[in-house]
Amino acid sequence: xxxxxxxxxxxxxxxxxxxxxxxxxxxxxxxxxxxxxxxxxxxxxxxxxxxxxxxxxxxxxxxxxxxxxxxxxxxxxxxxxxxxxxxxxxxxxxxxxxxxxxxxxxxxxxxxxxxxxxxxxxxxxxxxxxxxxxxxxxxxxxxxxxxxxxxxxxxxxxxxxxxxxxxxxxx
Amino acid sequence: xxxxxxxxxxxxxxxxxxxxxxxxxxxxxxxxxxxxxxxxxxxxxxxxxxxxxxxxxxxxxxxxxxxxxxxxxxxxxxxxxxxxxxxxxxxxxxxxxxxxxxxxxxxxxxxxxxxxxxxxxxxxxxxxxxxxxxxxxxxxxxxxxxxxxxxxxxxxxxxxxxxxxxxxxxxxxxxxxxxxxxxxxxxxxxxxxxxxxxxxxxxxxxxxxxxxxxxxxxxxxxxxxxxxxxxxxxxxxxxxxxxxxxxxxxxxxxxxxxxxxxxxxxxxxxxxxxxxxxxxxxxxxxxxxxxxxxxxxxxxxxxxxxxxxxxxxxxxxxxxxxxxxxxxxxxxxxxxxxxxxxxxxxxxxxxxxxxxxxxxxxxxxxxxxxxxxxxxxxxxxxxxx
Amino acid sequence: xxxxxxxxxxxxxxxxxxxxxxxxxxxxxxxxxxxxxxxxxxxxxxxxxxxxxxxxxxxxxxxxxxxxxxxxxxxxxxxxxxxxxxxxxxxxxxxxxxxxxxxxxxxxxxxxxxxxxxxxxxxxxxxxxxxxxxxxxxxxxxxxxxxxxxxxxxxxxxxxxxxxxxxxxxxxxxxxxxxxxxxxxxxxxxxxxxxxxxxxxxxxxxxxxxxxxxxxxxxxxxxxxxxxxxxxxxxxxxxxxxxxxxxxxxxxxxxxxxxxxxxxxxxxxxxxxxxxxxxxxxxxxxxxxxxxxxxxxxxxxxxxxxxxxxxxxxxxxxxxxxxxxxxxxxxxxxxxxxxxxxxxxxxxxxxxxxxxxxxxxxxxxxxxxxxxxxx
Numbered sequence: 001x002x003x004x005x006x007x008x009x010x011x012x013x014x015x016x017x018x019x020x021x022x023x024x025x026x027x028x029x030x031x032x033x034x035x036x037x038x039x040x041x042x043x044x045x046x047x048x049x050x051x052x053x054x055x056x057x058x059x060x061x062x063x064x065x066x067x068x069x070x071x072x073x074x075x076x077x078x079x080x081x082x083x084x085x086x087x088x089x090x091x092x093x094x095x096x097x098x099x100x101x102x103x104x105x106x107x108x109x110x111x112x113x114x115x116x117x118x119x120x121x122x123x124x125x126x127x128x129x130x131x132x133x134x135x136x137x138x139x140x141x142x143x144x145x146x147x148x149x150x151x152x153x154x155x156x157x158x159x160x161x162x163x164x165x166x167x168x169x170x171x
Numbered sequence: 172x173x174x175x176x177x178x179x180x181x182x183x184x185x186x187x188x189x190x191x192x193x194x195x196x197x198x199x200x201x202x203x204x205x206x207x208x209x210x211x212x213x214x215x216x217x218x219x220x221x222x223x224x225x226x227x228x229x230x231x232x233x234x235x236x237x238x239x240x241x242x243x244x245x246x247x248x249x250x251x252x253x254x255x256x257x258x259x260x261x262x263x264x265x266x267x268x269x270x271x272x273x274x275x276x277x278x279x280x281x282x283x284x285x286x287x288x289x290x291x292x293x294x295x296x297x298x299x300x301x302x303x304x305x306x307x308x309x310x311x312x313x314x315x316x317x318x319x320x321x322x323x324x325x326x327x328x329x330x331x332x333x334x335x336x337x338x339x340x341x342x343x344x345x346x347x348x349x350x351x352x353x354x355x356x357x358x359x360x361x362x363x364x365x366x367x368x369x370x371x372x373x374x375x376x377x378x379x380x381x382x383x384x385x386x387x388x389x390x391x392x393x394x395x396x397x398x399x400x401x402x403x404x405x406x407x408x409x410x411x412x413x414x415x416x417x418x419x420x421x422x423x424x425x426x427x428x429x430x431x432x433x434x435x436x437x438x439x440x441x442x443x444x445x446x447x448x449x450x451x452x453x454x455x456x457x458x459x460x461x462x463x464x465x466x467x468x469x470x471x472x473x474x475x476x477x478x479x480x481x482x483x484x485x486x487x488x489x490x491x492x493x494x495x496x497x498x499x500x501x502x503x504x505x506x507x508x509x510x511x512x513x514x515x516x517x518x519x520x521x522x523x524x525x526x527x528x529x530x531x532x533x534x535x536x537x538x539x540x541x542x543x544x545x546x547x548x549x550x551x552x553x554x555x556x
Numbered sequence: 557x558x559x560x561x562x563x564x565x566x567x568x569x570x571x572x573x574x575x576x577x578x579x580x581x582x583x584x585x586x587x588x589x590x591x592x593x594x595x596x597x598x599x600x601x602x603x604x605x606x607x608x609x610x611x612x613x614x615x616x617x618x619x620x621x622x623x624x625x626x627x628x629x630x631x632x633x634x635x636x637x638x639x640x641x642x643x644x645x646x647x648x649x650x651x652x653x654x655x656x657x658x659x660x661x662x663x664x665x666x667x668x669x670x671x672x673x674x675x676x677x678x679x680x681x682x683x684x685x686x687x688x689x690x691x692x693x694x695x696x697x698x699x700x701x702x703x704x705x706x707x708x709x710x711x712x713x714x715x716x717x718x719x720x721x722x723x724x725x726x727x728x729x730x731x732x733x734x735x736x737x738x739x740x741x742x743x744x745x746x747x748x749x750x751x752x753x754x755x756x757x758x759x760x761x762x763x764x765x766x767x768x769x770x771x772x773x774x775x776x777x778x779x780x781x782x783x784x785x786x787x788x789x790x791x792x793x794x795x796x797x798x799x800x801x802x803x804x805x806x807x808x809x810x811x812x813x814x815x816x817x818x819x820x821x822x823x824x825x826x827x828x829x830x831x832x833x834x835x836x837x838x839x840x841x842x843x844x845x846x847x848x849x850x851x852x853x854x855x856x857x858x859x860x861x862x863x864x865x866x867x868x869x870x871x872x873x874x875x876x877x878x879x880x881x882x883x884x885x886x887x888x889x890x891x892x893x894x895x896x897x898x899x900x901x902x903x904x905x906x907x908x909x910x911x912x913x914x915x916x917x918x919x920x921x922x923x924x925x926x927x928x929x930x931x
Contacts, residue, residue: 001905003380007852010376011314011601020321021605029328034353036335063246103249103341104349117335155350158474160281166470197698219702219858310855312768317602382909383769383854537702538772538857 028121033153037123038097039106039115041090041138043146047083049076050142051114052090058106058115066099067106068092093141097126097134108157116152118144194222197537201230207304207544208551212528219536224529228522231555236515243510244270244345244482252339254517255553257300260286260293261495262553263343266515268424269491269502270345274484281471282347283425288360288463289333289342291456295367296326297496298449298456301548302374305446308545309387315377322370325363332359345482347474357464364457371453379450388443392531392543395440402530403523406498407448408547412440418494430462442546449548452496483510490518497521497548517556521549575667579656587800588618593840594847601851621793628789633696636786640694645787645794647687652798654680655805660735662818662831669735674726677734677809678719681764684798685711688773691795692783703782706858707766707773713862714763714770717869720877721757725750725813727880728893734809738817745816749893750880752900754814756873761806763865765799768850772858803843811838868907872900 022029044051054071072091076082106115117123122144128134144150194215201209209230215223235254239247248263255262264286271278278286299319306315327337333352334342342349353359378384394402399409409416417434419427435451437444484506492501498520505514524547531547532540566574592607592615599606607614632641658673660666670676685708692704728750729737737746747754763770774782784795811817815838818831856864879896882888 001382001908003382003385003909004853007377007381008848010373011848011852014314014318014373014603015601017603019600019605020324020603023608032332032335032353034333034335034350035331061246063242063249101249101339102336103246103339104335105245105249108245108349119335157344157349158347158472158478159351160473161351161354161470163470195698197702306854310768310771311853312850313598314602314851317604321603377852378854381853383856386860387854387857536857536859 031119031121033119033151034155035117035119035123036102036104037118037120038100038102038126038136039095039141040118040123040144040150041093041141042114042116042150042152043142045148047076049074049084049086050090050138051112052093053086053088053112053114054090054093055088055111057109057111061105061109062100063103063105064099064101066096068094090138093138095136095141097136098131104155107154113154116150116154118150119153120144120150122149192217199541201227207549208554210544210549210551210554212540212544214537214540216537219538221532221535221537221540224532224540226525226528228525228551228554231551233556235556236517239515240512244484244512247512247515248343249339249341251517252341253552254519254556255495255497255500255550256338257550258293258297258496259338259340260290260343261493261500263340264290265491265493265495265500265502266504267343267345268493269489269504270482270484272491273487273489273504273506274345274482276346276478277475278347279472279475281468282473284463284467285348285352285356285473286343287425287427287430288460288467289330291459291463292326292329292360292363294456294496295453296323298453299323299326299370301449301496302378305542305545305548306374306378308542309378309384311377315374318370318373318377322367325366329359329363344474346478347472351473357467357469360460360464364460368457371450371457375450379447385443387539387542388441388446388546389439390441391535391539392442392445392546393440394527394531398530399440399527402527404498404527405520405523406494406496407435407452408445408498408524408527410434410436411444411448413438418492418499422492424493426463426466429466430459432459432462442542445546445548481510483508492518495520497550497553498524500553517553519553519556521547521551521553525549525554572667579667580653583653583656583801583804584797586804587797588622590800590803590843591618591621591796593843597844597847598851601848625790625793630791631786631788633786635696637694637696640690641786644687644691644694644783645791645798647690648684649687649794649798649801651680651683651687652801652805654683655802655809658734659805659808660738660812660817661808661835662828665828666735669733672732673734674722674732674737674813678715678722681802681806682711682715684802688783691787695783695786697786700783700785703773703785707783709858710763710766710770710773710861713865714760714869717756717865717873718760718764720870720873721753721760722813724753724873724877724880725757727877727884729813734812738812738819741816742819742823745814745820747814749890749897750814750876751894751897752872752904753876753897754810755901755904756869756876757810757814759869760865761810762846762849763861765802765806765846767799767803767846769853769855770861771850772855772861803846804839807839807842807846808835810842811835864908868904872904876900 042051043049054069056069056071059065059067059069069090070092071088074080074082074084074086074089076084076089077087078085102117104117107117126134145152194217197214197216199212199214201211211227211230213225213227214221215225233253235250239250242250248266251262251266252259270276299322303316303319306319307313330340331337333356334340334349394404394412396409396412396414399412399414405416413436415434415436418424420434432455435448435455437448486506486508488503488505490501490503492499494500499518500520501518503514503516503518504512507513528544528547532543535543595617596606596614607617610616610620655677657667658670658676660669688707688711689704692700692707695701725746726732729740729746731737762768766773774784784792787795817838818835822830822834876897879893883890883892
């Protein structure tokens with residue numbers, strides 16, 4: 001019976017350890033910067049408009065075809081008296097969070113660093129009562145970045161960490 | 172072969188017995204606490220003894236292979252994750268290595284080491300899942316599952332820091348990795364390994380020497396080495412029957428030939444041997460990871476210098492196999508030129524292992540059939556794709 | 557005829573009725589407390605916390621569960637046999653309640669201390685097996701039938717060691733009256749003189765309660781609930797209530813006959829309230845050990861279980877009865893019992909360790925070939 005006694009002692013030893021439960025939703029686990037929840041669009045605070053120009057690159061690259069993109073002429077362009085250098089700007093943008101598989105390809109192919117994966121808890125807590133509410137439109141996608149509530153992480157594909165020794169030698 | 176009685180349909184009975192009985196057809200349905208996914212098997216039981224096992228698969232078929240024909244090589248990685256969600260790094264690895272072999276891309280050294288570490292950690296987390304589910308099958312209430320989840324949580328947190336996602340990583344790319352690991356990667360891996368060692372010891376103490384556990388699992392679900400080879404089994408399930416095959420040793424890929432590790436093999440071929448093989452493999456994985464951490468360069472490129480934006484492979488075909496936690500996971504890739512595979516076939520380890528279920532469980536009690544199914548360690552997404 | 561109740565003098569029937577109602581009330585509260593405690597203790601064994609949100613420290617969890625179960629739709633399968641399906645839960649539940657009659661909670665406080673208390677107890681606790689069969693067969697479900705048959709086989713197999721160990725103890729104590737047994741233990745609890753009897757009683761009690769490692773009738777990972785599959789809502793909860801009530805009554809009986817009940821170690825001078833607390837503490841200890849065993853050991857298969865009862869527990873219990881008889885007839889000192897008891901415990905442990913042999917493969921009957929021999 002000493003095998004059974006060993007099992008009993010093992011469970012008793014875990015009885016004495018501190019519980020590992022986190023009291024969600026009062027306490028949230030700190031998310032790493034590289035966390036990859038659903039995508040959102042980024043806001044250019046310098047010229048007060050989205051980075052996205054509606055070039056369709058992400059729409060074509062998406063494996064599950066969850067995006068719909070429409071562009072328009074930018075009324076804020078320099079030639080029309082504004083201060084932006086973007087000739088076209090995004091007009092309508094829908095992402096269906098129910099289809100998105102969070103593969104990060106849209107972020108990789110974007111030429112303007114205009115889309116990024118949400119690395120905050122808001123990106124994970126997207127429960128709705130009706131599935132149709134999961135299709136996010138442009139204002140919903142922009143709102144978090146526009147309010148300055150995101151510290152986005154847009155990776156450069158294939159870029160290795162900088163070696164401090166090599167960097168010191170280069171200087 | 173195990174002497175399988177020729178069973179008739181239920182209701183025929185056994186006229187030469189003293190009294191007429193009728194076999195019971197018991198449906199261990201797709202929704203069941205212990206079928207490890209949506210798997211249905213119909214057991215023909217005589218009292219409590221199993222006479223026949225009729226498995227039904229396909230409940231989780233999502234057409235992954237066909238879908239990948241419409242995806243280029245980067246888009247397909249997300250689908251390969253989902254064909255084996257418990258060991259997603261190993262699934263991605265096979266696919267990515269197949270593409271690299273076809274396109275003759277050379278992967279930088281640091282990326283290979285990181286891939287090795289992540290794949291071995293994924294082996295750890297997959298075997299923890301096995302331990303948890305197996306403990307529940309054997310009857311311990313809740314404890315092994317929660318122990319497994321406690322340890323998996325550490326591992327998955329680390330995977331989240333590295334790749335961004337807890338389960339569907341989409342981190343490997345043909346050529347290397349998508350982005351580099353965080354700066355404190357080595358230290359984090361060492362922390363997680365320390366916690367994992369405590370977890371493995373907990374499981375050892377809980378299950379391995381327990382007399383009731385051994386009484387339930389020893390002598391149950393025996394399959395001989397010849398039968399296992401005939402059915403095409405691989406992985407810990409066949410190593411428990413005495414056949415010492417392991418892709419990491421037979422056809423070493425990445426840097427497995429530079430690492431010193433053993434491949435645990437047993438000769439009993441029963442459920443306990445399969446469990447013990449996986450337990451030993453967890454310790455071996457810890458050894459491998461520690462050695463890789465020593466040998467991994469701290470800095471270096473993770474993708475080759477000139478990777479095209481859209482990868483195109485020359486026409487040709489390739490079959491590449493790696494050692495996933497469940498067995499030999501192979502990818503057969505046919506390319507016609509262009510950026511999509513013409514045909515992608517996944518040689519699924521679990522499907523081949525599952526074929527032996529009838530051989531292993533006929534003649535045992537119904538409770539044992541459940542344990543045998545648990546010991547093969549299937550994940551239905553790989554069986555059905 | 558009038559008897560004394562709390563200082564007043566009431567009709568004997570009314571007195572019995574009031575006592576029964578009090579016990580039922582106590583049992584309901586205790587059972588709800590047990591469901592909460594089990595979840596908390598199991599959680600702590602898993603390094604979790606257990607119920608926290610419903611009420612302070614999750615104390616109202618049992619109330620929430622009860623409310624949820626009451627609100628569920630009461631399903632009855634169309635092909636279920638109406639009488640057995642309806643009456644199954646009652647036949648499981650009522651014998652457990654009847655077992656509370658002879659249990660002494662405090663000095664002078666119980667329902668009725670029968671002279672044949674222990675015999676009454678084992679007789680009544682065996683009745684609930686009928687309820688399991690009724691539930692299992694009446695559900696018209698193969699899983700339920702399998703679970704019910706397993707429960708019957710297990711229940712009957714483990715009745716014998718249970719009854720014989722009770723008889724061995726009663727031989728030693730000289731009476732079946734639980735109140736007298738408790739009072740005789742004010743210096744030394746009976747577990748000292750009858751260690752092997754206590755161990756066998758404990759194991760047989762685990763099997764009678766259908767608790768791990770003997771919970772194959774309710775094997776959650778296999779038959780997914782056993783005979784209770786087709787019951788929903790409050791009728792299902794009657795089975796759970798019966799299980800916890802049975803644990804409660806078994807724990808008090810065990811602590812009364814082996815651990816000294818409300819008397820040991822403080823003696824009779826202790827106040828009434830403290831006696832109740834002592835009884836409760838011993839019952840809680842029994843419950844803790846039961847939950848501890850549940851989270852640590854796998855479950856036995858039905859053939860291993862029955863082999864264990866018939867081949868290991870029964871001979872040892874018979875040996876204990878004979879040893880008791882020899883000691884009592886010859887008037888030897890009780891230390892002989894202690895020594896033989898410890899040897900018996902060691903024998904039980906060793907046999908259990910050795911019992912891990914390869915199970916015999918069941919003989920496979922060859923079936924006729926399919927062609928041309930259909931019956």
